[in-house]
Amino acid sequence: MKEALFYSKQENNKVRCELCPWYCELNLGQTGNCKVRINVGGELFTGVYNKVAALGTDPIEKKPLYHFHPGKNILSIGEVGCNLHCSFCQNHNISQCFASDFRGFKNVTSEQIVNEALKTYQNIGIAYTYNEPFTFYEFMLDTAKLAHIKGLKNVVVSNGYINTGPLEFALPFLDAFNIDLKAFTSHFYNKYTKGQLEPVLQTLKIIAESKTHLEITNLIIPGLNDDEKEFEIMVKWISFELGNQIPLHLSRYFPQHKLHLSPTPIEKLESLYEIAKKHLQHVYLGNVNDEKRSSTYCRECGEMLIKRNWFLTKIIQIDSNGNCDNCGISSKIVF
Ligand code: SF4
Structure with missing residues (x-):
């Protein structure tokens, strides 16, 4: 285990993690809400340093990133843990698993990942993805620094649920983000992710201002976040606050984890696509067979x-x- 960044020591061997908006206060032996950061002896440690739970090469379009090195590959790594608890999570097997319970870790160093990335065909760099990358912040940061030295790009696919300080600290080493904006109401975030909307909006603003490449994904879940008026308010906010050139991916929902609704009707996706196109230059449909609305x-x-x-x-x-x-x-x- 490696000592974590961004925490403070409290009385009676307690620690307060300051990485994400949960600000977990942990007694000896306790693990944070993300399931991977643990109080050992009055210090905060990450239980997922030098480990991966998933490693593979993907097209960059799969992240999805459509305006960042199109047609190239990216070596993708993920671990376990997440600081949100979405009832519809597609990767709940790893995202909602305690690091201490997971039996499929592969031990690997940053150097080994970077070397693998350098050997991989048509590969532009490393994507930190599959689970929430900021929960393995220390390993991501060290790997990203080394990757930059070797001329590779770093891509983060995230829920955006991170505090401003740690985000700004990592930004110089990161080249592109896809941030999941799950809905545009506090009610949705509270009920279906157990988190809050506001920190995600703050993350989006910071990334957009930093000029780091940014794309956004919005999973459209029937009856939960597909209200057209609410959707248009979100799209206008993206256009006004972040810029109308930010690509928006509208992704089709399929039943996952604890949420068993019917898949998003195609007509609903098409209707939301038209609304978004009034305000944004680049809108895409994902998880569907639609060349017209997937092309640039x-x-x-x-x-x-x-x-x-x-x-x-x-x-x-x-x-x-x-x-x-x-x-x-x-x-x-x-x-
Ligand atoms: S990163 Fe984990 S331990 Fe730290 S505040 Fe967030 S949920 Fe809690």
């Missing part, structure tokens, strides 16, 4: 720039400088 179009002339379906990506008309081949305007896609 020039914001100026409307020509298709990148054709996609599921994880098949074909760059059609973008020149070597990242400009539209038809009208010459910058696509603002990171290559």
